Amino acid sequence: MKTLVVGASTNPERYSFIATNMLKSYGHEVVLYGKKSGEVAGSVIETAQKPFEGIDTITMYVGANHQSELYNYLIQLKPRRIIFNPGTENPVFEEKALQAGIEVEEACTLVLLSTKQY
Numbered sequence: 001m002k003t004l005v006v007g008a009s010t011n012p013e014r015y016s017f018i019a020t021n022m023l024k025s026y027g028h029e030v031v032l033y034g035k036k037s038g039e040v041a042g043s044v045i046e047t048a049q050k051p052f053e054g055i056d057t058i059t060m061y062v063g064a065n066h067q068s069e070l071y072n073y074l075i076q077l078k079p080r081r082i083i084f085n086p087g088t089e090n091p092v093f094e095e096k097a098l099q100a101g102i103e104v105e106e107a108c109t110l111v112l113l114s115t116k117q118y
Contacts, residue, residue, distance in 0.1 A: 001028055001029065001056040001057065002028070002029040002030070002031065002052075002054050002055050002056055002057075003023055003028050003029070003030050003031070003055070003056065003057045003058070003059055004030075004031050004032075004033060004052060004055045004057070004058045004059070004074075004077065004079070005019060005020050005023070005030060005031070005032050005033070005059055005061065006033050006034075006058055006059065006060050006061060006062055006070065006074065007033075007034055007060065007061030007062040007088075008020060008032035008033060008034035008040060008045045008061070009034055009036070009038075009040075009045075009061075010036070010038035010039070010040055010045070014061070015061060015085065015110065016034070016061035017040055018110060019059060019061070019085075019109045019110055019113075020032060020040045020041050020043065021040070021041045022109075022110060022113050022114075023109070023113065024041045024042075024043075026113055026118070028118075030043050031043065031046070031052050031055070032044065032045040032046060033045070033046050033047075033049070033050075034046075034047065035047065049070075049073045051076075051077070052077055055077045055078070055079045056079060056080050056081070057079055057080065057081050057082075057083060057118075058074055058077070058079045058081070058082045058083070059082075059083045059085060059109045060082060060083065060084050060085055060088040061085055061088060062088060063087060063088060064088065064089065064090035064092075064093070067088075067090050067093050068092075068093075071093055071096055074097075075096060075097060075100045075102065078100075078102075079102055080102070080103060081102060081103035081104065081105060082094075082097050082102055082103070082104055082105070083105045083107055083109055083112070084104065084105065084106045084107075085107070085108055085109055086108055089106050094106075
């Protein structure tokens, strides 16, 4: 299962950093998208909106006020679901995703992983 981490960061105190490492430790393939390039757990943070293939899950670590420029990009990746982590909830984007046939979850990726619900 391939996961796109949106809002990826090289800062070890950021939840996106922790989630990237945890996803990889659980055996998930991870691709990263963020504002600043860098590397986390052996994966490069892409700063361009690349046409990633085979994305099952997008996990959001970008606040709602910075998501509008990502709506079309993320929807066209055709993920199975988008997880809106605490602080990233966005009713407008969630509705757009649902209309595109994408599952939406307001949940914490770290909790889902640790409770084997991911």
